[in-house]
Amino acid sequence: MESRKFAQGFLSRSLRSRRTADETLKLLQRNEAKFDKDIEEACTVEGILETEYNAASEVIKERAAKLRTLVDAYVEHMKVKLKINRERNLETLKQVKETARQRLKKLRSDIEKLTEVVKPDVTSGSLVNKVKVVEMVLQSIDVASAFNTNKLLVRTELNIRTQTLNDETVKQWIGDLNESEVQIIDILYPVKCVGQITSHEDTDINAMSVCESGELFVNFGASHTLTQLSKGKSHNVLNAGFPIDDLITTPDGKIICTSKDSFKIHCFSPKRKQPAKFDDTVLVKDSLHLHGLTLCNLSGVFAVCGTDKPNYSDEKSNETVIMEYTFTGKEVKRLMISGYTGKVYRMSQNINNEYILTFPKEGTILSVNTVGKIQFSFSNEDFIRVCAPSKTSSATRLHMEEQEVAFWPSGIACNAIGHVFVSDWLNKTVLMFDEKLSIIRTLGDRFFGPNALCYDKKNNALVVSDRKVIQLWKTT
Structure with a gap:
């Protein structure tokens, strides 16, 4: 025994x-x-x-x-x-x-x-x-x-x-002879503010787009008007007649935009010498609420995200779809995002053709491939785990975890080599990710209310909108 x-x-x-x-x-x-x-x-x-x-x-x-x-x-x-x-x-x-x-x-x-x-x-x-x-x-x-x-x-x-x-x-x-310490991350992934445009309105910039000639179109506070910024001067180029939610500019100078929770996509052809209000063309009509416009890598095509419930409501979405259209409004493709439903705010397409989408209310970013399958994600929990510094007290971390979301991703843009940039309006910062949505670093030291982002291909610079100021960042 x-x-x-x-x-x-x-x-x-x-x-x-x-x-x-x-x-x-x-x-x-x-x-x-x-x-x-x-x-x-x-x-x-x-x-x-x-x-x-x-x-x-x-x-x-x-x-x-x-x-x-x-x-x-x-x-x-x-x-x-x-x-x-x-x-x-x-x-x-x-x-x-x-x-x-x-x-x-x-x-x-x-x-x-x-x-x-x-x-x-x-x-x-x-x-x-x-x-x-x-x-x-x-x-x-x-x-x-x-x-x-x-x-x-x-x-x-x-x-x-x-x-x-x-x-x-x-x-x-x-040059300046002042010396400063440089971290390894600043060498591997350098970012530098190279200029700024001071606006005249103390409000959030809701949407922003840069055309191929380098002129910037800005919508302040979901207003009806669109302002063009060029060579230090600004002037209104459009009164859409409805509150603008998101916008893109086509290579031939047209402006495509959506309204809050609208079923339509509008197309304008503004001219400098015309009155401030233009008759628009309804480019797309759909049964879904349309949000988050982006130009596609495929020439002559843009994409929009649709949900079956209004974004600006407390109703839970049951369907989240990415739709591609030509500039004439013809549907090219419709992708159902598999395994996830949420309210998309903004979207962009990376150099690998994957769509990157922000979901502020869920505190989530998703990378979706060309057949609708989720490839990578960054969630509210990832933000608390990765971005809360080690010196943050346990009480502060607990408070972050108890909030509905501690991370509010809003604006999004991708640069020429595949980096993803997301503005976090809640924490007043801009985050830099790689193609797999692994966080790399933050931009700058302090923002006041970053929201809309876009990438200027002509000047190879990321355009970051903040309250009163629009900054240009070199990120490569």
Whole structure:
């Protein structure tokens, strides 16, 4: 009996040990994979740094050469100026000396004459004659005239008064010398704000689209009007007659837009010199509520998402469909999203032809392929797990988990290399994802109410709308 218990105990310990060993092995293998990835990323960064070093060295050489050219030009300019002023001053002094010599010669002659006539001369004639001679000599002497030595001389100032070389010129070639720490993620996935457009309205930008020529069309606060921003100027180009919800611009300059919970898609052809209101064409009519417009990678085609319940209501959707249309309103394809129903707010198509959709009320982003199958997702729970920083208190995390959603994805855009950008209106930030919706980083430090996003292919920049300000970001 005891031997049997011993055998059972030994078997149990063996199984536990084997299980522990298996778990430990798996842990070690995961750690091995992680360290392999860390080494791979470090090697990637090493290569990037080496490339940057070589490129920066060439730029420094070029800037140094230009600075030498500027300095040499300044030195030559000042040498010529010094020489001209020196010759001018020498000529002035030569004239001064010559005038002084002539005056001195005249003075000496006058002194000699006057000395001669005032000598006591007992043999001279009458006193009357003596007086007349003195008066004649005095009349020949110009006692009142004085020698003017106040001649204007030129001093060469060595401070730089020309635009040949100044602080701004130097900065242009040297740049700011302030040093800052750079994280690995900034090297692997650089993002930089390269410009901004200041709007004149303190309200959310509901929808935004950039045309191929680079002009930006903006809808403020779901209003009836559409504003065009170009070269720092803005003007209203459209009064749709209904509150605009989303919009896109076609390559030939037409504007396609939807209204809140509408069954229609409208198409406008605004012209600069026409009145602010235009007769529109109803491009599409459907039985579903239409939201989230995007241009497709396939030329001449756009897509919209439809739900069987209004987005701006508390009714739960039972059907979520992606529909593709030509610019003339002909239906190309209809995709039922498999395994998920929700209220889409915005959508975009990535370079791999997958549709990326935002569901603010559910706190979810989905990537859907060309047959309607969900490929990747990022949820409210993922946001709490990944984006809540480690320093966040447990109470704060619990509060986030207790909220209906802690993550409110709204605007969306994809850049030229497949990165996905989503504005999080609730947390006032813009998130950057890869094609698999794995979060990479955030943009900038602080926004006030980011909403609409779009990608400007002409300038290769992400356009981010915030309250009062629209920013341009380089993301590659």
